[in-house]
Amino acid sequence: MTEDAGSESVVDLLINGVQVRAEPHMTIVEAAWAGGVPRVTGVGCLEGVCGSCRILLRRGPAVSVALACETFAEHGIEVLFLPAPAAARHQYELTDFKDGWDIQARFQEIFPEAARCRHCHGCVQSCPKGIAVEEGIALAAAGRFREAGEAFFECVMCELCDSACPEQIAPAHVGLFSRRITAFFHLRPPNLIHRLEELRQEPFSASDKKETP
Amino acid sequence: MKRGLSLQDALAAYRPDAELAPPPKQIDPDALLNAYHPDHLRDGMATLAVGPNAGAQCPRELADLLQAEAYIDEVDLAGAEVTDTDVLVIGGGGAGCAAALAAAEHGAHVLLATKLRLGDSNTVMAEGGLQAAIEPDDSVQQHLQDTLRAGHHAGDPALVAALVGDGPEVIRWLIRQGMQFDQTASGDLHTRRAGGISAPRIVHCRDYTGLEMMRVLREAVIQHRGIEVWSQAPAVELLSNESGRKCVGAVLGSLDGQKLRIVRARSVILATGGIGRLHLHGFPTSNHLGATGDGLVLAYRIGARLCELDSFQYHPTGLVNPPYLSGKLVTEGIRAAGALLLNAEGRRFIDELQPRDVVSAAIIRECREGRGIHPDTGGVGVWLDTARLERSQPGLIEQQFPKLLARSRIAGIDPRRNPVLVYPTLHYQNGGAVIDANGATTVAGLYAAGEVAGGIHGRNRIMGNALLEIISFGRRAGFAAALAGHDRGPKKITLEHVNQARRALTLAGMPLTRHAPQMLPAYTAPGKEIWKA
Numbered sequence: 001m002t003e004d005a006g007s008e009s010v011v012d013l014l015i016n017g018v019q020v021r022a023e024p025h026m027t028i029v030e031a032a033w034a035g036g037v038p039r040v041t042g043v044g045c046l047e048g049v050c051g052s053c054r055i056l057l058r059r060g061p062a063v064s065v066a067l068a069c070e071t072f073a074e075h076g077i078e079v080l081f082l083p084a085p086a087a088a089r090h091q092y093e094l095t096d097f098k099d100g101w102d103i104q105a106r107f108q109e110i111f112p113e114a115a116r117c118r119h120c121h122g123c124v125q126s127c128p129k130g131i132a133v134e135e136g137i138a139l140a141a142a143g144r145f146r147e148a149g150e151a152f153f154e155c156v157m158c159e160l161c162d163s164a165c166p167e168q169i170a171p172a173h174v175g176l177f178s179r180r181i182t183a184f185f186h187l188r189p190p191n192l193i194h195r196l197e198e199l200r201q202e203p204f205s206a207s208d209k210k211e212t213p
Numbered sequence: 214m215k216r217g218l219s220l221q222d223a224l225a226a227y228r229p230d231a232e233l234a235p236p237p238k239q240i241d242p243d244a245l246l247n248a249y250h251p252d253h254l255r256d257g258m259a260t261l262a263v264g265p266n267a268g269a270q271c272p273r274e275l276a277d278l279l280q281a282e283a284y285i286d287e288v289d290l291a292g293a294e295v296t297d298t299d300v301l302v303i304g305g306g307g308a309g310c311a312a313a314l315a316a317a318e319h320g321a322h323v324l325l326a327t328k329l330r331l332g333d334s335n336t337v338m339a340e341g342g343l344q345a346a347i348e349p350d351d352s353v354q355q356h357l358q359d360t361l362r363a364g365h366h367a368g369d370p371a372l373v374a375a376l377v378g379d380g381p382e383v384i385r386w387l388i389r390q391g392m393q394f395d396q397t398a399s400g401d402l403h404t405r406r407a408g409g410i411s412a413p414r415i416v417h418c419r420d421y422t423g424l425e426m427m428r429v430l431r432e433a434v435i436q437h438r439g440i441e442v443w444s445q446a447p448a449v450e451l452l453s454n455e456s457g458r459k460c461v462g463a464v465l466g467s468l469d470g471q472k473l474r475i476v477r478a479r480s481v482i483l484a485t486g487g488i489g490r491l492h493l494h495g496f497p498t499s500n501h502l503g504a505t506g507d508g509l510v511l512a513y514r515i516g517a518r519l520c521e522l523d524s525f526q527y528h529p530t531g532l533v534n535p536p537y538l539s540g541k542l543v544t545e546g547i548r549a550a551g552a553l554l555l556n557a558e559g560r561r562f563i564d565e566l567q568p569r570d571v572v573s574a575a576i577i578r579e580c581r582e583g584r585g586i587h588p589d590t591g592g593v594g595v596w597l598d599t600a601r602l603e604r605s606q607p608g609l610i611e612q613q614f615p616k617l618l619a620r621s622r623i624a625g626i627d628p629r630r631n632p633v634l635v636y637p638t639l640h641y642q643n644g645g646a647v648i649d650a651n652g653a654t655t656v657a658g659l660y661a662a663g664e665v666a667g668g669i670h671g672r673n674r675i676m677g678n679a680l681l682e683i684i685s686f687g688r689r690a691g692f693a694a695a696l697a698g699h700d701r702g703p704k705k706i707t708l709e710h711v712n713q714a715r716r717a718l719t720l721a722g723m724p725l726t727r728h729a730p731q732m733l734p735a736y737t738a739p740g741k742e743i744w745k746a
Binding site: 025045052095 | 334346347377388392445468469501536541616736
């Protein structure tokens with residue numbers, strides 16, 4: 001390449017401590033590959049839905065977090081690929097829930113931190129999907145699980161919000177809990193139930209599998 | 214390929230309100246497929262010289278891996294740490310998680326090993342939905358017929374019967390794991406039509422069905438007390454008994470070091486997904502980074518028979534630009550909702566809800582005959598007319614296709630204002646390891662579930678049967694593996710099958726220079742060129 005660094009068609013950046021020259025239309029993942037950055041293994045879908053390619057990003061004095069497959073190479077930035085999130089601290093199985101009236105009490109036992117949000121906005125600022133994380137947590141803490149789950153609809157479980165939370169609320173897992181408990185207790189579609197009942201009375205027979213013309 | 218219009222010219226000529234004639238009524242699907250479908254590209258094919266499918270044809274990229282050497286020898290196993298488990302699941306996508314959960318439900322101790330992070334898979338990227346015959350004007354029988362017919366009757370009817378019969382129960386099981394689906398105002402599950410199916414049958418969660426499924430299954434696996442998860446632990450090789458004929462475990466590596474670990478298991482379930490990242494015939498892919506066909510390679514080396522190795526799905530609507538999204542999917546759901554395909558002349562050229570292989574072949578024909586649209590950034594494609602859909606059903610894209618919009622926003626395009634440029638993208642491996650209705654391969658102790666398994670989709674899969682299959686057959690394999698009998702006596706673990714495979718390669722005069730499974734695409738290695746279409 002003959003262009004000067006900083007011109008339109010080439011940018012210089014630092015990825016995991018390695019100086020990389022890239023083109024500005026490249027994502028950070030592509031730039032890391034092109035620049036020969038070793039051991040970049042936290043990469044999955046390359047379209048922003050698996051939440052694996054978590055990065056810490058420094059532009060001058062400003063530090064932020066993002067997903068590398070949805071962030072483009074810029075001149076002068078510094079990027080660090082983050083390790084995968086720590087193991088979940090909260091333990092529950094949906095089949096342990098016997099009664100829908102107990103959900104809120106059980107939720108407070110499983111996620112006691114959720115009620116302690118201090119509205120620091122760390123989670124909101126760290127979310128690469130623009131989710132209203134704080135509002136979602138408040139809804140869950142108030143027992144409004146359907147609405148809380150809806151707030152987290154586009155969550156890809158990158159858990160960057162978890163790293164940002166000083167109260168260790170694990171917001172992504174609270175959101176997922178809210179969605180799961182809503183389906184577990186409230187999703188009872190009549191068309192599905194009717195077909196299941198028909199199949200219970202007369203199971204689908206594999207012997208009757210001749211194609212009709 | 215004849216040159217069509219530039220992207221700028223095509224956009225300038227595009228009118229979302231133009232009158233459109235219906236597409237040609239008379240088509241000969243077989244002639245279209247023969248002439249244009251990539252499965253019929255003779256140049257890129259090779260004949261397998263060794264192994265259970267010797268004599269069969271498959272794409273050269275795959276043949277090279279199936280006939281490669283193992284990485285390790287018995288001497289490499291000395292001193293490796295040994296772990297015992299009832300069931301070893303290799304692969305952390307939807308099929309692997311379903312298998313692990315089913316095996317654990319039956320009391321087995323399960324170790325799930327995944328190459329990347331748990332959930333990094335094609336499942337998480339799936340958009341459109343899964344099939345279950347639940348509507349009053351639909352039946353399990355119709356689902357069976359649609360699946361066999363679209364697969365050109367190459368599927369195994371017994372496997373297909375098992376799949377479609379499981380459909381409604383699979384949805385109930387997913388809801389019990391905590392998965393949400395879109396509903397109608399009356400609370401029914403919302404269903405969509407799709408290419409090649411005779412009734413509305415696709416249940417979905419907007420266009421994030423796979424994400425919703427995967428995050429729920431991942432959480433269920435992580436939270437389950439009977440399942441241990443090892444991530445960044447790719448399978449380097451399977452282990453066999455002294456005869457080399459029975460699978461008794463696997464050797465796992467690590468992405469961050471050279472340490473090998475031995476896992477001894479009563480049953481091993483391969484759930485390693487597909488081969489998109491081999492970029493067959495130079496095609497871009499919709500697949501995630503780990504889709505390098507590892508399971509096929511491991512299964513073949515230990516002697517498992519494979520099927521339909523020459524049949525792959527090229528999804529009609531992969532993105533063409535911007536380049537970093539090349540090959541990424543636009544869900545078929547949007548065609549089911551009414552979006553049309555237009556060539557550079559602004560004409561419809563195929564019924565958009567024909568089976569995927571036929572639609573893809575038609576798109577390739579248009580582009581090859583000079584009716585394609587060429588962006589400056591490379592590649593060629595046709596219009597997926599999202600802007601017309603938005604005009605006829607304002608707000609639909611925002612409500613039902615948020616993933617398409619979210620991705621477009623980052624890429625700086627708006628599918629509500631302009632059509633989207635699309636071209637077929639390597640999407641799915643139609644065949645795979647031969648299995649029975651319990652997911653058992655032809656090798657004792659070895660099961661396969663999900664995309665790595667074959668025999669269900671014949672030579673073309675219809676929308677929504679992949680997400681159904683990973684749960685249906687993932688659970689079947691998990692149950693069967695958990696219930697498989699104990700072996701009596703000392704369990705000898707060897708690499709005898711590797712020795713046998715090496716002898717076969719040597720006798721056939723094949724080189725022993727290449728090693729597989731590949732694990733990651735070459736272009737992720739330091740210093741390598743990034744792969745470009």
